[in-house]
Amino acid sequence: MDNFEYRNNQLFCEDVALADVAKEFGTPVYVYSRDAIERAFLGYSQALEGHDALVCFAVKANSNLAVLNVLARLGAGFDIVSLGELERVLKAGGKPEKIVFSGVGKQAHEIERALKVGIHCFNIESEAELDRVNDVAGQCGINAAISFRVNPDVDAGTHPYISTGLKDNKFGIAIDEAERIYAKAAAMQHVDIVGMDCHIGSQLTEIAPFMDAMDRLLVLVDKLAASGIVIKHLDMGGGLGVCYTDEVPPSPQDYISAVLKKLEGRDLGLIFEPGRSIVANAGVMLTQVEFLKCNESKNFAIVDAAMNDLIRPALYSAYQEIIPVSVREEGKPVTYDLVGPICETGDFIGKDRALTIEAGDLLAVCSAGAYGFVMSSNYNSRGRAAEVMVDDNNVYEVRARETLHDIMRGEQTLPAGN
Numbered sequence: 001m002d003n004f005e006y007r008n009n010q011l012f013c014e015d016v017a018l019a020d021v022a023k024e025f026g027t028p029v030y031v032y033s034r035d036a037i038e039r040a041f042l043g044y045s046q047a048l049e050g051h052d053a054l055v056c057f058a059v060k061a062n063s064n065l066a067v068l069n070v071l072a073r074l075g076a077g078f079d080i081v082s083l084g085e086l087e088r089v090l091k092a093g094g095k096p097e098k099i100v101f102s103g104v105g106k107q108a109h110e111i112e113r114a115l116k117v118g119i120h121c122f123n124i125e126s127e128a129e130l131d132r133v134n135d136v137a138g139q140c141g142i143n144a145a146i147s148f149r150v151n152p153d154v155d156a157g158t159h160p161y162i163s164t165g166l167k168d169n170k171f172g173i174a175i176d177e178a179e180r181i182y183a184k185a186a187a188m189q190h191v192d193i194v195g196m197d198c199h200i201g202s203q204l205t206e207i208a209p210f211m212d213a214m215d216r217l218l219v220l221v222d223k224l225a226a227s228g229i230v231i232k233h234l235d236m237g238g239g240l241g242v243c244y245t246d247e248v249p250p251s252p253q254d255y256i257s258a259v260l261k262k263l264e265g266r267d268l269g270l271i272f273e274p275g276r277s278i279v280a281n282a283g284v285m286l287t288q289v290e291f292l293k294c295n296e297s298k299n300f301a302i303v304d305a306a307m308n309d310l311i312r313p314a315l316y317s318a319y320q321e322i323i324p325v326s327v328r329e330e331g332k333p334v335t336y337d338l339v340g341p342i343c344e345t346g347d348f349i350g351k352d353r354a355l356t357i358e359a360g361d362l363l364a365v366c367s368a369g370a371y372g373f374v375m376s377s378n379y380n381s382r383g384r385a386a387e388v389m390v391d392d393n394n395v396y397e398v399r400a401r402e403t404l405h406d407i408m409r410g411e412q413t414l415p416a417g418n
């Protein structure tokens, strides 16, 4: 975790005591460190200095407007997958010409808006999508800059749900089909080929799968060049992992220097789409223990955050550290399952955690800055948590907690008649 540390048994984010944050904003609450986000981004951008490169933050990892704004101020580009993400980036001050548009199901109205604001390029994921982009571009009278997401069929060595570069994943076009589809695009009137893209999975802890993917893509780049199709940039996607418990992923610097080494002697621009590695360890989620409930076989700590607030443990059996906000020096640790108030057996935040806690205590769920709040929902008609940002000595609410009023808004009244 970056910028979160204990002082006198109290957990701090920079100079702000997290117990004070919980008091002021309530729980559950997501807390982000501006400085940690900035440093993680600069890890990428500084390693790429002097190269024709764009670091496009994957908005799906954290779409809070303040987070996007902090990154936009540093010159970040953005990787989006929906019209909603596009509008959020623009609202946060992101530059349209630094946006790449990924995703397997782009709709015509989304493509139209992206063309009109002038994004950097579309990462196209199928032949049918190529046809759609070409049609919409023709109707708008604006040529679309395109790149194809090529599926290199490499094993990213990560959780099956977050592995995306294998033959049987829904993403991208098969590498064997790529030459034919590039040739088709080259003959189309309303698209301009600019790049080649891949994204092989998320939470990768080794450089080797990235290098395998790159080798396969570079062979394709050369074949295309021989047939007169020039690729200007290679987009390596996101996927660099972070430390949740004891993983030791490569640093962005090491990863980028390996990529640059492979590109030596080539005139090829680069794009990266990191999400998790920019924000995961820049955030925690605070939750309060409501009750301790012990039966013959298990001890449960029932907390006020649930799977609707943080779904990663329930969805992927993901492990995130859970630590006390104020350390109790007396008392023996007890092993608890930390569960939420939702009516599902799968509603847990952590299992078998040894903690010295009492009802009313505050806990911090670590590494929650990525795929945390963004994957939250209103399941069980629960309002979503607040989000705050720590900036030196100051704490700002960057998204208010959803109230009962928010949850009821937009509801239809009962159907007419009996």
Ligand SMILES: Cc1ncc(COP(=O)(O)O)c(C=O)c1O
Pocket (backbone or CB within 6 Å): 058, 061, 079, 102, 103, 199, 201, 202, 203, 237, 238, 239, 240, 273, 274, 275, 276, 277
């Ligand atoms: C196309 C694309 N780019 C970038 C990312 C961001 O990945 P990560 O958060 O692992 O860096 C994803 C998500 O896995 C993705 O699907």
Ligand SMILES: N[C@@H](CCCC[NH3+])C(=O)O
Pocket (backbone or CB within 6 Å): 060, 162, 202, 203, 312, 370, 371
């Ligand atoms: N949401 C996932 C990662 C998926 C990445 C998006 N392609 C997670 O929490 O780990």
